[in-house]
Amino acid sequence: MTWPFRARRPAPDPLATLRLQVRLGELADELRRIENDTDLYARAHHWxxxxxxxxxxxxxxxxxxxxxxxVAPLRAGGHAGAGERLREELELSSRGWSW
Incomplete structure (x- = not known):
């Protein structure tokens, strides 16, 4: 017997989502700080x-x-390219995520 509906995926834990959004915001701030600090030793490594x-x-x-x-492909070496990163950010934003 087949069911006329599919099981819905449980909603993510809102606190886990919030923690992830806060951490994304912190890392985005850190990236901006590194970009603006021209005197930072090993700046490229930190970035x-x-x-x-x-x-x-x-x-x-x-x-x-x-x-x-x-939707979240990786480049060789485990890093997302700028285009992939932007697409991920836009997809998340369209689903109500903010950081």
Whole structure:
């Protein structure tokens, strides 16, 4: 017997979503701070490390929001490109996410 409806995926925990949004905001602020601090030692290293963490959280946010896996592709080396990152951010924003 087939059911006329599909089981709905449970809604994500709102506190987990909020924690993820807060952390994304913190990492976005850190990226801006690094970009503006021209005297920062090993600036490129810091920027790449924070950008990688931001990309990882974006992928987690996409998973939590129920976006298909192909919406969050990775480039070689585990980093999302600027186009992919923007698409993820826009998809999340269209679903009510903010950070």
């Amino acid at each position: 790449l490390a924070v950008q990688s963490a931001y990309d990882s959280l974006l992928r987690e946010a996409c998973r939590l929001a129920g976006l298909p896996a192909d």
